[in-house]
Amino acid sequence: MGGEAYRVGVDFGTSNTAAVLAFPDGRVRPLLFDGSPLLPSAVHADPEAGLLVGRDATHAARTRPDCFEPHPKRCVDDGTVLLGGVSVAVGDLIGAVLKRVAAEAERVAGGPVSEAVLTCPVAWGPRRQEVLRSAAAPVFGDVTLVAEPVAAATWFATVAGRRVPAGSSLMVYDLGAGTFDASVVRSGPDGFEVLATRGLPDAGGLDVDAAIVEAFGETYGVRDSETWKRLVQPREPADRRASRTLWDDVRAGKELLSRAAHTTVHVPLFDDGAPLGREQLDGLAGPILERTVAASRAVLDDAGVAPADLAGLFLVGGSSRLPLAAALLHQRLGVAPTVVEQPELVVAEGSLRVRPAVKGPPPVLPDPSQSWPPPASDLIGESGQRRRSRRRLAAAALALAVVLGSAAAVVADQLSGSTSDGLSRVPPALRDGCRESTGMAGATRTLTCRAKGGREVTVVLFADQAAVDAAYQGAVREAGATASEGDCGATDSGEHRYPATGPAAGRVVCGANGDGAFSLVWTDQRARTVASTRADAADAAALRAAWLSWTGAPAFPTAEERALVDVLAANDCARASVADLDDFQGATAGVRCDPQGTGATSVSYFRFGELSALQSTMDAHAAVAKAPTGVACQDGKAPGFLGSRRYDLRSVELGALMCHPGPRSTLVMQWSVESLLLAGRATGTDAESLSAWWRIDSGPPVAKVVAAVNARAVPAFPTTEENALLARVPKRSQVDCLRPSREQIRSNVGTEPVVAVVCGPTSGAQIVFYYQFQSQAAMRRSYGTEVRGNDDCTKLPEGFEGESPYQRGGVTGRLRCATGEDGNRRLIWTSDQSAIQAFAFRGGDPTAMIDWWRHDAGPT
Known part of the structure; x- marks a missing residue:
């Protein structure tokens, strides 16, 4: 039968149900319902068609909302639900949703899928669990219930490969x-x-x-x-x-x-x-x-x-x-x-990876409650002025395999014959002269190999990532290292991710030992290995260089680093420290550049592969800094130089900006440019100077930001209608044009339907909005019929405050000028012939602004 050996994991949720199918070959994929991985849990009791579920139910609810139950999970204690005057058992509602899941699983598998793992809240007691189990049993037959947090934790430890x-x-x-x-x-x-x-x-x-x-x-x-x-x-x-x-x-x-x-x-x-x-x-x-x-x-x-x-x-x-x-x-x-990118699917997929109950003793894994590796004698000296524990990283490096007895040497071609745990999991540069030894509990194999140049490296192979993490954390504890500090590629101590650019391959810890040795221990998360080596302290620099070559650390700049520098249009850039890259989790490249202008003492930039990773990093950093949300800090005047807020370019949101005090009496500004998947961090010593630098010199160039924003806009900017409007904007004012935000449009012209663009800066104003109305009458409704005086703005009235009709070159309309409390001037004008209204903000000298209006801005 086509469905044999298939299993389906189901997260029956309040609003949506997610399901993941496990194939016989180990592959997993989410089931799609009408093209979406989320099936609405809603049920509609149709008098003729019976119980409809998902989007069919929500569609039917438009005509018979009295027959609709959008959240059956909330009814688990009710027994029955009244739909359209008929009592329907809650179990039938749940069963109807699960039948839709089973039908899609059968379609993909080519036959019925009889084994299902369903998740439920951990607080559900036996009665609620039985409601779910009873509803699922007629649909699938073999039903297992798993607590939702157990499924979620299993997903993070297996699928996401997190160290637990x-x-x-x-x-x-x-x-x-x-x-x-x-x-x-x-x-x-x-x-x-x-x-x-x-x-x-x-x-x-x-x-x-x-x-x-x-x-x-x-x-x-x-x-x-x-x-x-x-x-x-x-x-x-x-x-x-x-x-x-x-x-x-x-x-x-x-x-x-x-x-x-x-x-x-x-x-x-x-x-x-x-x-x-x-x-x-x-x-x-x-x-x-x-x-x-x-x-x-x-x-x-x-x-x-x-x-x-x-x-x-x-x-x-x-x-x-x-x-x-x-x-x-x-x-x-x-x-x-x-x-994660799709948090709705985590529980469903994790349920399929929960280890089933088995008879007999559980597998032996490293016990982190005990010292690991077993302590060796007096292997630590001093670090600076502080003397650490005598159990040192040298013990981790030498005892990583916990050799209990030496086995006979095995030639390399014999080792490579193993399909699962052979030399294919050892980096090619480390495969010379490998021999096998009895290893630690939880390891599948321990190999001692020679790298090119004769250095000896011990590589321990594990069956799962959890065991790798436990072993590595033991080495970190033995080293007394602090996470995400130092740089093992350049200094004698540290713990961090590697390589220093691109996606992380694993983590490394290094240190100098009291016995005159320098040791390295590192993981390979893809191969599920922990490797270690050591050298005399005098040979530490050569070992670091060798390790960089073994782990494939590329020279600066990589293609991604080059692309990042090009986006910034920056000079004098170098690779960001690995500790900084560790701090920006999810970043694929980072560079340090000499700040242009004045006000910043250092600046680093980081490129991300996904928007969610960039946003999570910014939110996390703001939380650590305790920067209050909604507090603007771009002028350097926020109390305590502490704040976090979204910022925009001419009403179009670009990303987040955060300010906070840094170490050693420094100040820090951190910001994101989401359209470019970019984050920046700059330090300085004076709040207003650093803020001024950020506003003027932080980069990347506005033109590149605008191009990225427009490319990501939905629909892409400009549309045919927006192009037609831009054709009416004088060429000299078509500067870095964008589609304004909906809130800005509403603020300027109300709810009238319009086509809108915003450009700037120009010689007369920093920001200029143009709105194309559907008719002259609509434009006049937005502008208003109230006559605000008869002061001709072109004659520079006192205070630059006025409003009057104008006529130029066959174009008629009204022109209004005003000056804000902050001294910024603005112009608003209409064109009767084209039904266009324009707003110019942040103008300067009135004479220059009117000259700009006459020659480079309007009438349109």
């Missing part, structure tokens, strides 16, 4: 649509066990949606209380459809704000668009997320685990995408959370 040494603990922060759970789990020889868990039944994405709707009610309820009541307390079918549309748009807008700063939510019945920004969302979601963070801290106390002792803090569940969640966790617990 045996005996260590980690936290799973699971923020879904309907509920929140925080769990502390511990890694053991048989997998993960739950130490403690706390849940909140009323803290999830749906509750954030409700807070947004309530906030909208403060505006629309005042405008028309009866219409708003129809939306939030619908009774008629038409109102139920409108209410469902509102909640759907609120959810979509909230999800968009995990990637953007602003959006607009359609409000049915009012036929209006309500603006929603990231800062507003943070304010509404904050109280809910603060409760989840408090529960996370409490569950750590329940488990008796300190935040600093966690091996990881992992975010799962679709609502964990809220940027504020990671920021608050980092700020309150001091632990940088790990965020």
Whole structure:
């Protein structure tokens, strides 16, 4: 049968269900439902078609909302649900969703898939578990239930390859649509066990949606209380459809704000668009997320685990995408959370990798509670003025294999005959003269090889990444090393990732020993090995150079580093320190450049492979610095030089900016340019000087930023309509043009439909917005009919305040000039013939501004 040896892992969620299929050859892939890996958990009891699920259910709910249950998981205790006047068993609702999963699994596998692993909240008792099991058994037959945090932790330890040494603990922060759970789990020889868990039944994405709707009610309820009541307390079918549309748009807008700063939510019945920004969302979601963070801290106390002792803090569940969640966790617990690209799929795939219960003794893994490797005698000397423990890195290097007895030497071609643990897992440069020895518990093989030049290297092979991590952490403890410090490629001590550019291949620890030796221990996460070697202290530089050649460290600049320097248009750049690259997790390249201009004493730039990694790093750094969200610091005047806020270019959001005090009385500015997947960090000693440098000289060139923003815009800028508008903008004012943000458009011209572009800086104004209206009447409605005087701006009225009609070269319209409290001038003008209205901000001298308007800006 086609489905034999296939298994399906299912995460039945409040709003969505995710499922992953495991193939007989070990491959796994998410099942797709109507092209998406997420199947809405909704069910619709259609009087004729029966139980519809997923998008079919949400579609049918438009005409019969009374037959619709969007969240069956929340009904697990109810027994039955009334849909369209008919009582339907909750088990039938759950079973209908699982049948859709089974049908898609059968389609992909070519036959029925009878083995399923389903996840459930760890707090569910036997009765709730039985509801889920009973609903699944008729669909699949062989059903196993796994606790959600165990599945999530297993995913991070196996699929993501994170280091979770045996005996260590980690936290799973699971923020879904309907509920929140925080769990502390511990890694053991048989997998993960739950130490403690706390849940909140009323803290999830749906509750954030409700807070947004309530906030909208403060505006629309005042405008028309009866219409708003129809939306939030619908009774008629038409109102139920409108209410469902509102909640759907609120959810979509909230999800968009995990990637953007602003959006607009359609409000049915009012036929209006309500603006929603990231800062507003943070304010509404904050109280809910603060409760989840408090529960996370409490569950750590329940488990008796300190935040600093966690091996990881992992975010799962679709609502964990809220940027504020990671920021608050980092700020309150001091632990940088790990965020993944698709948190909705983590639990489903992890369930398939949970180790099944087996008879007999568990496999032996290294015990991190004991000293590893076993202590050797007096192998540590002094480091600076501080004398460390006598157990040193030399012991880790020499005893890495924990040789209990020497086996007969084996020739290289015999070793390479092993298909799983042969020389293919040893770097080619280290394969000379390999011999095999009895190794440590948990290792599959220990090889001692000679590198080119005769250096001897011990390579220990492991079956899984957890064992590799446990072994390496033992070596780090023996060395007394501090994580993410130093540079083993250039100095005699350190612990960090390697190589110093590109994706990380593993980690390395090095140190000088009291017996006159210099030792290196490093991991290869792809090969699942730990290797070690040593040399006399006088030969340390040569060993470092050899190690760099073995691990494939490329010379500067690599193609990625060259591309980064080219984007920056910078001079005098060198590779960033490996410790800095370690600090910017997810970065694939980093460079240090001589700062241009004055105000900054140093500057480094980092290029990322994914936007989510860049945003997570920025959020984590802001949390560590305790930089308050929403505090602007680009002028250097933020109290304590401490703040974090999104920043923009002519209303178009570019990324995040953070300021905070640094070590040794320095000041630090860190920023991201998301369209270029770029982060920068600069230091200085004077707040206003450093801020001025950032505004003028931080790079990359504006033209390259604009090009990247426009290329990533949806749709790409400019469209045909925007090109037509640009054709009416004088050439000298077509400078680095963009599509303005929706909030800016609304601020300037209201809700009238327009085509919009923004350009600048020009000789007359820093920022110029052009709006093409659908008609002259629409333009006049936006501009307003009120006559604001008859002072001709072209005659430079007192205070540069005036408004009057104008006529030039057959073009007519109105021209308004004004001066703000900060001294910045602005012009606003209309063109009756083309139905275009323009706004020029941050102008300078009135004479120059009017001259620019006459020759290089308008009339259009």
